[in-house]
Structures are given as structure tokens and as C-alpha cells.
Amino acid sequence: MHAKENIRNFSIIAHIDHGKSTLADRFLELSGMVRRDKLVAQMLDSMDLERERGITIKSHPVRLEIGPWVFNLIDTPGHVDFSYEVSRSLAACEGALLLVDATQGVEAQTVAHAYKAMEHKLAIIPVINKIDLPSADIEGTTAGIAQLLGSDNVSPVLVSAKEGVGVEELIERITAEIPPPSGREDMPLQALVFDSFYDLYKGVISVVRIFNGTVRPGDRIKFWSSGSEYEVIEVGYFALKQVPVEELRAGDVGYIAANIRDIREAPVGDTITRADNPATEPIPGFSPMKPMVFASIYPTVNEDFERLREALKKLQLNDAALVFEPESSQAFGPGFRCGFLGILHMDIVRERLEREFDLDLILTTPNVEYHVLTRDGEYLEVRNPAEFPDFARVEVVEEPYVRGTIVLPSQYIGSVIQLCEGRRGRMVHMEYITQERAVLTYDLPFAEIITDFYDNLKSVTRGYASFDYEHIGFKEADVDRIEVLINGKRLDALTFIVPSVYANRFARQVAHNLKNTIPKQLVEVVIQVKVGGKIVARETVKPLRKDVLAKCYGGDVTRKKKLLEKQKEGKKRMRQFNSVDIPQEAFLSILKADAR
């Protein structure tokens, strides 16, 4: 075992594409664990989806031995949906590399994560990457970092992770500036869980940083939050794969496996201690995972319901943040109401269900949670718009807000302010990082973020703005309920809560989109859209007067049969509601309704 003095625990804070994974690859090479020619580009991101999206979703620590040093490189998730995991990962470190692309400058995620690192009092080493590129602006980037760190006197390490330039110097700086872990082996065990995943044979693998004490197989451990106890079956660290060791000691980063079968029993952020000799207090900062975005998932064919349940269960093994419960919709039949950390998390779950489990799914419009206080004093947490109480009974509605950080070229400030104000945002702060770049801080309703805010931000800034946010709690909301009636009967699956300011426009858009997607039927279809109980939009789909394949293609009977088969298949995929066949596109068209 290495002496604690030679251990350095750190993470790399960087915006997407700023070269975090490439830099990690260089460290891997220097440790001799992989040869460059054997390196699958960006070794640390292991899920296909992560590779495709170029972001790290799950953090994987890696232990690197370089000369006399042990580096525990703790990778952090690269998306705001997983910001709680980021903060836990940072809590496991003594230092952080603030990696900025010399051609791009500081971005919103870098800002948000850097502030978190400062909160955790980490030693921060600024690193400027991609200095080999002709468009590198080292001076401007340095100034941005200085402004961000609130210090005139930063001396960034200049590297080209791709070319391997400056990496040796960086290693010297890490060993000199990041302190070795403190903590004592003879104290009771305190291990911070900063990630976890499920292994078929060993159960839940808790990824931990040991702050005090030691842990070895056979020990009885206890999770602070739940009090549940387990016997450790294996401890180890991560090289590129899991390497079992006899013992983990204060200062180490590694894993503990204790044959735990439910990942929610070993939540991220929790403290593990010894059952027989517990620590006096947990490591601060634990909060249970809370879903923030809700949507329903239905299989397009009802027969897939059980397969969907199995698939969600399998994903949940590895994803403590995913919650779901069965529900049944008039429109889609049986499905699941699911909670996600954010939109990206939702997208990932949907994509994995479709890809890995080959399911064909319908996902409803996502919504946030509303807190409702009724006139008779009842307090409700509403996660499904259809369950919203009658507005006549409602005293106060609250919706979740976020504080958003937007880093952008200053020429776009005007359009971004306009965008944020249009999304019911309130400016908190504006600051110039350099002459050309600014940071805007806005408080925004989270409901505005989960639709197409980000797409719009990208579009008004030609892709040059970056965005990050944190949840700041609930605030009073002025919202209305939109309901859709098909031939006079309310269709629950099309119930939305929207801000009053654009409820009417949204309602008209919904009616219009439905009219264009509901095919002609044998009866006339009347679409009515209500806002707060009043009908504000009405469209009709004229009845079908003929449905006939006229031409016979010579003797090509197969072609005719195929057309009829397609028609029958299409009919099967439609949902019957109040004697009206409604295709999936009608429901999906609502996702595209945008009244702002």
C-alpha cells in the first residue's frame, strides 16, 4: 500500500468537449495501464450512450499509479440533471482541475461546477487545453478563469491533451498543490458513497471515498440514512476494472460490495460506517434523490406492458433516481408514471428502453411537480396534471424554480434576456467575465426549462451559450389547467398545467394540432379545449365520406393487400376514445405545441 502522503484525490471540472476524457486518457497512458495504440478513445466513458452524446453520465473513478504517486481521478457527471452526484463526487476530493478549452473559454457548466468546488474548499488548478489549435486564445481564457475564481493571479497549466503537451507539468502541479487526504485509520469508519451501480454477482457496488477508519471483507457495515446493516464481501479499487484488495483505508477511493440487492438501500451521498463501532456523525451533505420531472411511458402495443415493467426494473437496478408506478390511461392503456431527475435523464431512460429492450414507446409531455394548497386547507403534491384539483378549490399553487447560469458571448445578451423574460424569468445578476463574455443569472420556473428552453437558447445565440441550473425551491405560480374534450368527453391524457399568460394561445395551438393529426372518422369529431373550465378553442374534423382503394395494379394483388394491411395496422395502433380513433401522432403533436 502507498503512504497516504502520496495519494491525490481530484476530479476534472470541464464543459462538454473541452477535453476532459482526452486528458484522462493521457493520465491512463502515463500510468502504463494502457498503451496509446490500445486506447479506445476516451476509455472512461463506458456506456454507448455516453460516447454518442459525448458526455459522462455516470462517474467512474480510476486509480492511477504514476511514479511514486497514486492519483484517484474522480470523473464527474457532465450534465445538470446529475448535479447532486457532481457535488458528492467533489466532496470525495481534495482538489479539482478546472479544465477550459482555449478556443471556447469558460462555459456555464464550468462556472457552476467551479463554484461548487470552491464551496467544498477544494484546491483548484486551472488548466487550459487545446493550446495547439490556431484559434486558441490563452490570454482571454486566462482572464475568464481569473474572473471566475475571483483572483488576479492565476497561473494556468497550458496543455494539449491530444498531443500530450504539458501533462508532465500538470502532474507536478497536482502533487504540489493538491493536499494529500487527511483522516485517520484508527478512527471509526466513515466512507462517503459518491456513486453506485449494480453487479449481478456482487450486488450493489458502492463507490466510496474513505474519510476515516478502514474497511475489509467480513466487516459489518451500516448505512447511515437507513440504518441497514450488511456484511462486506469485497473491497477494492478501480483500475480499468475492479481490483479487489484486502483493505481500504482512510484517504483511499474504491468500492465496497456487500451483496446488497436494492440500489436504493445504498444511496449516493450516504455515509457508510461500521455497525459494531460506528462513527459519531455522518459526512454532511446527504439528501435523498428526488425526481423533478414526471412523464408517463406507455408501450405502443398493450401486450408489451409486462416487458416494459421488467425493463424499468432492470434499469432501476442501476439507477436509484428512476421511480415509476403503474397507471392506466384512457388513451394509451396500461403504462407507467415515471419520475426523472431532469430531461436528459428522461431521454436516457427512454433511449435505453428502446435500444436495449427493443420497446416501442409513447412518452407523454413531461411536467414538473406542483404544490397545491386548497381552500379547505388540504396540501397536495401534484405530479400528474390530470389529478390537479378543481381550480375553484385551489387557494395557492406553487411550482419549482431553478437558478440558471448562462454563459454567453456578450453580443447575444439582448436576445437571451428577451428569451428568459418570455419564460417568466427574473434576472438575479449579470456579470462580464471578459469583454466578450458574460454570465447571466436568472431565476426561472423549472417548467419553462423542461420544454425547449435549451434549444431556443442555442438558437438565439447560434450555439454559443451554455447553460446550467440548480433547484432553488418552490414559488407561487399563476397557472391554468388545459383540458381537451373529444366529442364532449374529457381526455385525461391531454390535460396540462400551463402558465396563465399563455394558456389561451396554447389551447388554440393544441386544438389546431389535434385537428391536423386526427384522421377523418365516420362521425364528425369536435375538438374543444378548455382553459380553467372555459372553452377557448374549437376545431372539427369533418366526417369521412369514402375510404376506397380504387386502382388495381394489374394483377399485383400483393400491393393492394399490403396497403390494406397497413391501414389495419394503423387502426390497431390508434386508441379508441369516445368512439373516435386517435393516433399517437395526435398525442405527440401536443409536444410540439408552443404558444410562447
Add this chain to the structure above:
Amino acid sequence: MIGLYIHIPFCRTRCPFCDYFSLSHAPEWLQDRYASALSKQLASLQQTVDTLYVGGGTPLAIGAERLERIIANVTGVQEATIELNPEDLGVVPLNFLERFTRLSIGVQSFSPTILRVLNRQPVDEQLVSELTRRWVVNIDLLAGVPGQSSREILEDIRRAIDLGVQHISVYPLEIHYGTPFYAHYKEWDWEEADLLARVEDMLTSAGYEHYEISNYAKPGYQCLHNRLYWLDEDYIAFGPSASGHMGQRRYKWTKNMLKYLESAEGGEPVFDEYVEMSLEESLSVYAIMNLRLLNEGICKERVIAKFGYDTWLSLVDKAKNNPFLTVSESSIKVSNWLFYNRAALSFI
């Protein structure tokens, strides 16, 4: 009865709405080679056939001499149809037409405006009228061409009746993916059910029988060859993309002209589709095709003769509860031909 369909996949120009397989501006050598290959194929044909149908494309686009060579060995048929384009009339030697009993003319419309939209030539009405004295004449008309008014459609029908043709086909225009029309008119929505009903009224009042969804004939002048399709009987087909049916077997020749030529010249036959249908599939096709014959429908006697009594019962079972089907003691028919698809879905 056995039918023989010969596909001539050549045209002088491509019509912007057509999605059949056809070549325009094919070189002379290719047309020669096609004629030789097909006559060779037909010479080796063992079966005698009852009906002949030469379609396209535009059959006369390869010239009467080549067509003569192709069909030289086909003799003794009850009915022989050739498809003609308006510009063929008056040019084609009458003694060549003597080989046929039935002429099917792709008039599409009499209106100069509509013909411009369709990029088609007008027909010599006088000549058509004269032809009806010697031949059974069909004319094809299109309804629902972008820009076509109801009045224009009814006017076309009236002129067709006045010509005294024995057979009229009225097709609502379908806009197919991949055609120039698709690019221009894919949003074109034509659903004049009332108008189609008026077309039917006009034609039936004039003594035409509405015997198939798109086909009207004076008594005794139904097309025997096309009836084979609708009765789901056997027919042999030659030519790229042509479809044939023998017993449980259905095939569709390759669309690739060169591959087709190689197989016709003695190579291995190349099909885009070649299926041995199960009884269930055969029955499904049988039902949906027979339903197109509006007055006959799925006929109990024929079903029993071909498949047995139990099959008849199973068809009745499938048909019940579908309001678009009318089940009687002797047949299953569509209740309203404008909803043929809804009726047919029971058998898919």
C-alpha cells in the same frame, strides 16, 4: 380460365402522376432485344390461355412490328385487349388492331386544361366513336386531378357516354410517393364522395353496370381478363414488374430490365416476389379481390366449390359485425362501395 398479361414497360414520355415501372427513350437495340426475349419466352409457354392483355407503359411505344413479333404465338383467345394512348389512334395500322378484340384507351380527360396538368395528349373523339363499331372500347378517366372541378369531371363522363364506348373506368387520382406529382401536390386532398356517387348515377342511368369499384360496362361487355384478377383466378404474366398467379403461387418479376432480359433469354428467372401462399393468405386475397365485384361479391357457391363449406362459414364469421359488409344467403358484398377498405379489413 387462364389469363395472359404482357407488360410493355416503355413510354414515349413519363406521365407525372404515374408510378408504374416504365422506361422512356429506351434505345432501339433495347426495344429489339426486349421483343426477341419476350417472343422467346412466349414461344416456350405450354398452357393455352383464354384472355390476353397487353399493357404498359404504352405498348405501342415499341411499335406495332415488335408487338406483332411478341404476340405472334398467342392464338385462340376469347378476349384480347391492348392499351392505347390517344396519340396512338390514327397512327396505328388498323390491321394490327385486328389482332385484338378490345381497345383500352388512356383518355384520362377531355378537358384541355386538365390534360395540360397531366401532360397528356387529347383524344380524337370522332375516331373513338368509330372504333366502337368494330371493337369493344374502354376509356380510362381520372377524377380528382388537382384543379379539376366537379363540373369538369361530370362533363368528361357525359362525353364518354356520348361516344358510345362499351366500357368506362373511372379512377380517382392517387398521388404516389416518388412521382413529380408527389412533389407538387402531396397535400392535395380530394375527397368528393358525393361527386363519385353522382358519377355512378350518371353512368348507371346511361345503361352502364357498375360491376367493379372503378369499372363500368354495358351489359355483356365486362372485361374478362380483369375479372380473372377479381375472381382471384390464374393468370400468367411476362415483363419486368408484372405479377402473376398460379394456384397458391404468386410472383412478381424483377423491375430490373437487364436482369429480366437475361432471365427471359434463358437464364434463371429473377423475381422480386415469389410466394407460396398458405391457405389463410390465399383466402384473404380471395376475399378482398372478390369484394371488388360489387354485384357478385364473395359468392357462396364459388367459395364452396373452391375451398369447401367450412371456409364459407369462416368467411361469414369474419364478416359479421362489420357494418360495411352485407351478408346474405348467397354472398358477402360491400354495403357501400365508397367504404370498400373498411369492408375489406375484416379479411386482412
